[in-house]
Amino acid sequence: MAESKEETDKKGGYTYWKRDIDDAHLLPDTRPQKIDGATQQDVKDVKDSVGSSWNSAGTWEEKDMSVPARAELEKILTDESFALLDEGGNKVQGFNATVTGDSQAYHIRGRSRLGYEFKVKLSWKGSFGGKEVSGELDIQDLDSSDLDGFDVRPKPKNADSKSAAEALKKGARPAVKKAAEMLSQRLLARSG
Template structure:
């Protein structure tokens, strides 16, 4: 016994564990050959994504903020007015629309995404216990991202709500929340357009 290893148990080369020994039955290795112009013309051209300089399609990021911000404002400014029992309301403007939108080409595959925050100003008339009131306010939607529209949350703030009872205030907020499905629908259109960029 040499150095604690029994004779006959020595391995000759353990680092070649996964190397396949060549045998007569193994298939021969393919021989490389140069493609002719005819061979190249038969191949289907690969669709190129991204810039001309990025032939391999490895990584390229394109900023879409200008287009996205303008398009979100356009879609949300075009929301229909809401009519409900005892009143109506409409979006007067998109007062805040901040965030990032991007197109990334990775390994010749296109991926899009965005993260935004918006504030919509609204104006409406309500017939409540205190009488007919013209109310202005805002709808805040904090940080929403691509594919998360089902989880969209909104916060309604009333301006100049002096003289309103708590019951009247709650009715107005509840009515304004009816804008959420309309907002979600228009932001879904935005997502579809973003995918096609």
């Protein structure tokens, strides 16, 4: 037999957790509280961390890091101190980089790792064989799981740059691999 509305109202209704009780004052206040003193840096530190504070067991977590990872790799590749090729008086550097793709930060068994799959377009210039050289460089598959398996495809802008482009096919690979390792170190140090 169903209860009438009056009987339900007398008992406090079907929402028992909303009823008035004699010992309600013992329960903690659950109303939202404004957090004072949280600076923008505090919020950024929490936002950039890989592992959660609740995950003391170190189980699997992942976080999208595409935007900061792309920006950081572009910064590394175009830094004045970073050279794609620097040997025997020849020096070639990147000056304009565009990185596309995805990146994830993983926290697995208490360790943080950075995974990514990027495509890189980089403009380069410098001196090679006593001549000013320039061109473009493409990397189609810069993948964190296979840092030895990417191809560097340099394109010279003029005839004087052809020999530099040939040297970059093999010579730029260690530099790009070093840039990828620097990327992982910087982002994980920031989030750790």
